[in-house]
Amino acid sequence: MGGLPGMPWDFPWPFDRTYMQLALLAGIVVGATAPLIGVFIVQKGMSLVGDGLGHVAVAGIGAALLFGTSPTWTAMAFAIVAALVIEWLRARGSATGDLALALVFYGGIAAGVVLASRSGTNTNLQPYLFGSILTATANDVWTVLALGAVIIVVIAFIGRALLAVVLDEDAARVSGIPAGVLNTVLAVLTAVTVVAAMRIVGVLLVAALMVLPVATSRLLAPSFRATLFGAVAVGIASAVLGLVAARQWALAAGGAIVLVAAVLFAVAAVVSGLRRAGAQAGSLLSGPH
Amino acid sequence: MLNKEPALAAHLVSFRYGHDQVLDDVSFSVGAGEFAALTGPNGSGKSTLLRVLLGLLAPTSGDVELFGVAPAKLRERWRVGYVPQRLRIASDLPATVLEVVRSGRLAKQGWWRRSRAVDREAVDHAIESVQLTDLRARKLTELSGGQQQRVLIAKALASEPELLVLDEPIAGVDIEAQRLFRDSLVHLRNEHGAAVLLVSHELGAVADDLDHMIVLKRRVLFDGSPAELAGTGVSLGVHHDDLPLWLEELG
Numbered sequence: 001m002g003g004l005p006g007m008p009w010d011f012p013w014p015f016d017r018t019y020m021q022l023a024l025l026a027g028i029v030v031g032a033t034a035p036l037i038g039v040f041i042v043q044k045g046m047s048l049v050g051d052g053l054g055h056v057a058v059a060g061i062g063a064a065l066l067f068g069t070s071p072t073w074t075a076m077a078f079a080i081v082a083a084l085v086i087e088w089l090r091a092r093g094s095a096t097g098d099l100a101l102a103l104v105f106y107g108g109i110a111a112g113v114v115l116a117s118r119s120g121t122n123t124n125l126q127p128y129l130f131g132s133i134l135t136a137t138a139n140d141v142w143t144v145l146a147l148g149a150v151i152i153v154v155i156a157f158i159g160r161a162l163l164a165v166v167l168d169e170d171a172a173r174v175s176g177i178p179a180g181v182l183n184t185v186l187a188v189l190t191a192v193t194v195v196a197a198m199r200i201v202g203v204l205l206v207a208a209l210m211v212l213p214v215a216t217s218r219l220l221a222p223s224f225r226a227t228l229f230g231a232v233a234v235g236i237a238s239a240v241l242g243l244v245a246a247r248q249w250a251l252a253a254g255g256a257i258v259l260v261a262a263v264l265f266a267v268a269a270v271v272s273g274l275r276r277a278g279a280q281a282g283s284l285l286s287g288p289h
Numbered sequence: 290m291l292n293k294e295p296a297l298a299a300h301l302v303s304f305r306y307g308h309d310q311v312l313d314d315v316s317f318s319v320g321a322g323e324f325a326a327l328t329g330p331n332g333s334g335k336s337t338l339l340r341v342l343l344g345l346l347a348p349t350s351g352d353v354e355l356f357g358v359a360p361a362k363l364r365e366r367w368r369v370g371y372v373p374q375r376l377r378i379a380s381d382l383p384a385t386v387l388e389v390v391r392s393g394r395l396a397k398q399g400w401w402r403r404s405r406a407v408d409r410e411a412v413d414h415a416i417e418s419v420q421l422t423d424l425r426a427r428k429l430t431e432l433s434g435g436q437q438q439r440v441l442i443a444k445a446l447a448s449e450p451e452l453l454v455l456d457e458p459i460a461g462v463d464i465e466a467q468r469l470f471r472d473s474l475v476h477l478r479n480e481h482g483a484a485v486l487l488v489s490h491e492l493g494a495v496a497d498d499l500d501h502m503i504v505l506k507r508r509v510l511f512d513g514s515p516a517e518l519a520g521t522g523v524s525l526g527v528h529h530d531d532l533p534l535w536l537e538e539l540g
Contacts (some may be wrong), residue, residue: 020383043382161400164392168373174343175448176366215366222428224384 005037014247022141023133023243023253029148030193030200030209031239031257035231036155037193037218038210040186043166043219049086049221050210052101053194054203056082056108061128062115071128072143072195079191082108091180106280131254132245140199147196151189153193158182200239203253209235219265219272234264294357294451296321296484297342301352303388304520309523311337313508314351321451322451323359324478324498326487329505336506339456341486343371367397370450370483372441374457386440387425388414388434393444415446419473435466453477459491467494474498 012018015024019021041049060078064071077289112227116125127135164172166178172179197206217230298318311334319325322518330337340346342353344360372486380495390412398408413498416425418438429437445453471494477483485494502518504511511518
């Protein structure tokens with residue numbers, strides 16, 4: 001079996017098969033875009049919002065299985081509506097927001113399971129819950145590429161202003177930066193990212209790919225900009241190494257990608273700890289005698 | 290010809306949370322280029338008034354004007370700089386001094402635009418005016434409380450505001466940091482002609498520089514010059530009848 005049609009060169013092992021090349025393309029895009037969104041949501045103290053939106057996306061998958069619509073676009077519609085509701089609750093500072101979020105999230109996954117069971121194809125939820133990158137079709141990958149391109153272009157356009165909003169939302173509002181609009185755009189992009197990553201790592205693991213590379217990069221990066229690019233690099237490395245491990249040892253690719261991200265975080269934590277210890281020892285040696 | 294329009298004006302502003310009357314017919318103004326302080330005991334409504342003045346809260350009755358128009362209708366929002374209490378900045382933010390101050394320039398350069406030479410110069414000048422040039426590449430989290438506060442002032446200065454509003458900026462900051470803070474505000478007023486409204490109950494660091502004092506306890510108790518306030522037996526100094534003690538008695 002050969003590579004992707006039109007490729008001018010052969011890919012080396014383990015990406016010498018078409019399905020692995022499609023997985024590599026999709027993995028790189030999701031590995032780059034999930035942390036790109038994650039760097040802002042982590043800073044807003046909403047690290048688990050991707051997990052919650054993933055739960056709601058399951059309801060969209062269930063509805064798509066029942067009504068015969070496109071799983072991707074139906075999940076997208078569900079996730080975007082949920083993201084807008086969450087942003088509305090957050091902006092209101094509602095005291096009951098936490099409870100309302102739990103209701104939306106767990107109601108979402110329960111609705112997904114029930115709707116899918118009514119469709120008579122309950123097992124079809126599996127690829128969306130845990131990812132199924134190795135069975136992704138060319139059409140799936142083109143969809144991921146298009147969604148990834150949208151996310152990158154929008155973040156390139158609004159990233160600086162989003163930093164001002166996460167720094168201090170009130171100060172941003174006072175200075176005329178449209179914080180409400182930017183927060184809404186970020187919420188929609190988060191939903192888009194969750195759906196783009198759905199086939200790659202699965203909705204139950206998508207939050208990990210949004211948060212772990214950011215946590216890793218933050219330990220070592222000297223600035224916000226470096227944190228952002230570092231997180232993207234860690235996300236891409238996790239996707240590529242996870243796919244290599246999946247091919248080598250016949251592992252579930254989604255789980256392997258997230259485990260690689262967790263290992264990279266552990267390595268960064270050790271390096272950061274050693275660096276801190278070294279700096280402390282240095283300051284003790286050069287201190288007053 | 291000088292523009293005589295006040296930088297900020299409140300007309301009979303009232304605000305209530307449920308049945309709790311927080312502000313009652315508050316009126317005062319801060320003139321262009323004036324260095325004013327708004328003070329009052331804890332729970333006097335200072336923070337609520339600040340949010341109303343900045344357009345973050347709508348008053349129950351009365352109205353507010355920034356440069357002669359309602360806050361929502363002010364198109365050149367960069368004319369107002371706002372320095373929040375430092376605790377509102379996330380403690381684990383990985384941003385550098387330069388990145389934080391640059392974000393303060395976005396309102397003037399256009400948040401969707403890339404920085405031009407004039408924007409970079411304004412950011413450099415703002416960092417220099419709070420004497421943090423040597424620390425510009427350091428992360429905010431690596432700085433002391435006083436240094437972080439000066440970063441937030443530089444962030445507000447980066448848009449070259451005509452009115453700077455500061456919320457409890459020197460609470461818990463050491464004496465040297467207070468002196469640098471005072472120098473930054475005096476520089477802003479003297480070199481750039483901007484008005485300053487300092488909301489605080491610690492005014493010792495700027496006592497000699499203030500033009501205007503407003504004392505609030507739900508309504509305006511005093512509105513005049515520091516010299517007029519001293520005439521009532523209250524000074525901004527540190528002896529037994531100083532302002533903090535007087536405010537405590539009011540509270």
